[in-house]
Amino acid sequence: MAVTIKDIATALRISPSTVSRALNDHPNISEETKKQVAAKAKEMKYQANFIAAGLRTKRSNSIGILVPHITSSFFASAIDGIQKIVSDHGYYSIICQSNEDYHNEIDQIRSLLSCKVEGIILSIASDTKVFEHLETLEAYDTPFVFFDRIAPGFDTPTVEANDFAGGFQAVEHLIKRGRKRIAHLGGPGLLGISKSRYEGYLEALRTYDYEVNEDFVVFTDPDEKHDAIIEKMFEDPKNMPDALFTFSDELAVESILKLKRMGYNIPRDVSVVGFGNSNLCEIVEPNLTSVTHEPIKMGEAAAELLFKVIQNRHIPPHQKNQKFDSRVIIRDSSR
Amino acid sequence: MAVTIKDIATALRISPSTVSRALNDHPNISEETKKQVAAKAKEMKYQANFIAAGLRTKRSNSIGILVPHITSSFFASAIDGIQKIVSDHGYYSIICQSNEDYHNEIDQIRSLLSCKVEGIILSIASDTKVFEHLETLEAYDTPFVFFDRIAPGFDTPTVEANDFAGGFQAVEHLIKRGRKRIAHLGGPGLLGISKSRYEGYLEALRTYDYEVNEDFVVFTDPDEKHDAIIEKMFEDPKNMPDALFTFSDELAVESILKLKRMGYNIPRDVSVVGFGNSNLCEIVEPNLTSVTHEPIKMGEAAAELLFKVIQNRHIPPHQKNQKFDSRVIIRDSSR
């Protein structure tokens, strides 16, 4: 059997109350007693029971993290940042994955609520189109913060990358390099971040009085055949794009490999810019220019915001919806 | 305030005991009552409190996962596999990272124990050289399973990749391609998996009566300057290796890029084989031959084992220490 506060109390012939206070460094307890208790606890290999304490204090010292998948390096890094802040606060985190599935998302949220987490950092599944399940969060007074993927119509803090600005900067960079016919290979159409990057693309074209060519924009899903899309877009050498801005580094890399197989030189014939600044950038040849986010900082910011809500601290309006600016990391694929 | 079993009981003018039994589908409760309770629970938006239930039943329905870092694709995939099994069992998991740091590892284990997880899947930090902190796990009767990185001297189940066989197969493959002077760029010397891959390398050389050349073996840490190591190993074209087997795909890719900058052709001058079969393999040029593990299956196996221990079910001796065989995925870097 595990050692409890009561066992320590009996061993020391004092009351459980005193042991509890000593262990929690309560000011009213004498140093003498504290020392004795600490020594005995160590000797008896006492391990605090957070569960019992949580039940009593109605604070579980835990938060939930729900992301589409943990295997994406973006989310993995974000979790890194979140966990740093979480353990600084003496909390622990329960991480769940929705696998981009709506029903899974509902189940996971329910499970987090039953674990009585004090708050949730939430990145909605690409599959999710309705948001009633999130209203239950509000109903249960469980604070939450949207991370990267944001459901409309909630008055909660949000942390996201400024995808619009990222798209804009990527395309502006290509324009400044003298590219005239800039294509866009977009992500899943449902995803807000796909739309924002696309809108940044559009805005840059408009700003520089470029014409928008509809044949040069295609939205894709991860499991699609991208090769065929590239092939089609670049089949006519006289009429093809001279630059390609993609939704992700993965798409950019696939495009580069395909374009090279088609006999094009990168960046001479086609400049390519990706998104994410992943570890792939410095491996593909030529090295890939990419828009960088800062997932770790974003994760930290989301956790900080969540703790402010949990602690009922005031969040200045300008901090409530944070957008993290992106930068274009220029490499050989667009020089 | 959150709705409790008591609230439902009062609303229905029955006892909390009955509500509890109805919610848990106890056989003694009439269908009639069960239906009423279910309806009321839904109407009142009742969310079970796992914390309270856990305190009472002394089962937390949670397990802990402690890995060096979540951002490695190997561990991220393993967690994927673990979580699948964990939620099949109606459990949830608390994921912690040691960041390869010994003291962190101790803290995280303590925290998992205080969360009263029913078991832990554990991958020790590369930093960890002594294992007393793991003895406390045994002292607290918290079952655990070693995953991928195994501490010596514990009678607990283990799941690992057969790194020895992986190293052997990689080198055997190079030998069969006619390579004569096979070098090895190893991982952190402290890590068991580094040693095993190296021993597989040695064993293959011995099996085929190759001489072992000590200048052709270097162990490295992730933060070292690998370029200099490669440069030195390949500085003398007359005396250099004609093949390189590396501890990881990252090392292999770095090597390929460096060797290409040195003017060598891969695989004509040097064949390269990595380890991990990561997403880098099909991006680097030439595409990288690599030894593949199966992290998802390994994660599933570890979780299955842990649940067997938790449930006191018998583990047949041949299942207790599982090694997952590897395969060499042949690509252009060694053709």
Add this chain to the structure above:
DNA sequence: CTGAAAGCGCTTACAG
């Protein structure tokens, strides 16, 4: 088939 009562391991207002 249902209920009253005890208790899981803690914390804390109250009393001294």
Add this chain to the structure above:
DNA sequence: CTGAAAGCGCTTACAG
């Protein structure tokens, strides 16, 4: 500075 007592939300042996 310390203790006795109540209670967090559940489950379950016992009784009927």
